[in-house]
Amino acid sequence: MRFYTEAEIKEMWPRVIAPFGCELGVGCNLGEYCFLGRHCDLGDGCKLGDGCKLGDGCKLGRGCNLGSFCNLGDGCELGDGCKLGGSCDLGVYCNLGSGCKLADGCDLGNGCKLDDNIVCREPPLQIFGTRHFVYVSRPSHLTIGCVEHTLEEWVQGFEQLGKEAGYGDAQILEYGQYIELAIRQEIQRVQKLKRSGRRIGL
Numbered sequence: 001m002r003f004y005t006e007a008e009i010k011e012m013w014p015r016v017i018a019p020f021g022c023e024l025g026v027g028c029n030l031g032e033y034c035f036l037g038r039h040c041d042l043g044d045g046c047k048l049g050d051g052c053k054l055g056d057g058c059k060l061g062r063g064c065n066l067g068s069f070c071n072l073g074d075g076c077e078l079g080d081g082c083k084l085g086g087s088c089d090l091g092v093y094c095n096l097g098s099g100c101k102l103a104d105g106c107d108l109g110n111g112c113k114l115d116d117n118i119v120c121r122e123p124p125l126q127i128f129g130t131r132h133f134v135y136v137s138r139p140s141h142l143t144i145g146c147v148e149h150t151l152e153e154w155v156q157g158f159e160q161l162g163k164e165a166g167y168g169d170a171q172i173l174e175y176g177q178y179i180e181l182a183i184r185q186e187i188q189r190v191q192k193l194k195r196s197g198r199r200i201g202l
Contacts, residue, residue: 009036031068049086061098079116109133112146125185127178131171134178139189142182144175151186154179 009018018036025044030036034048037056042048046060049068056074060066064078067086072078076090079098088102091110099117102108106120109132118138125142127134132145140151147161154161158179162172 025062037074043080055092067104073110107133107135109145112143125182127181129171129175129178131165131167131175134175134182136182136185140186142179144178151179151183155183 009016009022009024013030013032013034015032016030016034016036018040022036022040022042024042025046027045028042029047031048031050031052033051035053037054037058039057040054041059043060043062043064045063047065048054049066049070051069052066053071054060055072055076058072058075059077061078061080061082063081065083066072067084067088069086070084070088070090072090073092073094075093076095078084078096079100081099082096083101085102085104085106087105089107090096091108091112093111094108095113097114097116097118100114101119103120107126108114114137120137125134125136129144134142134144137143137148141148142151142154144154145165147165149157149161158176159172162175167175
């Protein structure tokens with residue numbers, strides 16, 4: 001890991017904008033028109049596609065690979081070997097464990113945290129609710145805001161969880177409908193996998 005001045009980065013990658021010094025590991029490769037915020041740290045072998053934007057203080061572990069036009073908010077941290085498809089959008093202070101993989105176009109709200117090796121092959125459900133973002137984070141699991149539970153756990157406790165989060169009655173009803181939608185999608189997914197003879201992921 002080495003600290004680079006703006007001039008040094010400009011010399012190696014003429015179309016990259018990095019107005020403040022960053023630390024880049026050995027073998028990093030930055031696509032055209034990338035923007036690095038202040039004090040970003042990129043581990044050895046990181047690759048950024050064209051048009052990626054990293055906010056201030058972002059830290060990428062070794063071997064991270066970001067597709068074109070990814071946008072990371074301030075303070076995001078990615079563990080070793082994370083791979084993001086094109087046009088992924090991470091809010092501020094997101095934290096991805098090592099080996100996480102996000103498909104093209106995945107969006108994570110502010111402060112979201114994913115454990116190691118979470119894989120989002122495609123975002124089958126993404127909803128901007130009145131309070132929090134809702135998405136299927138992995139098979140049979142739903143994340144509301146930054147809280148992940150199995151679909152069964154949401155069904156059994158969403159009213160109490162909503163009250164604890166300060167939701168009003170109308171919002172509890174709203175998010176209950178989102179949970180029902182996710183369940184219907186999960187049933188369709190399982191039925192499709194059964195017809196194809198593929199293994200059903202849990």
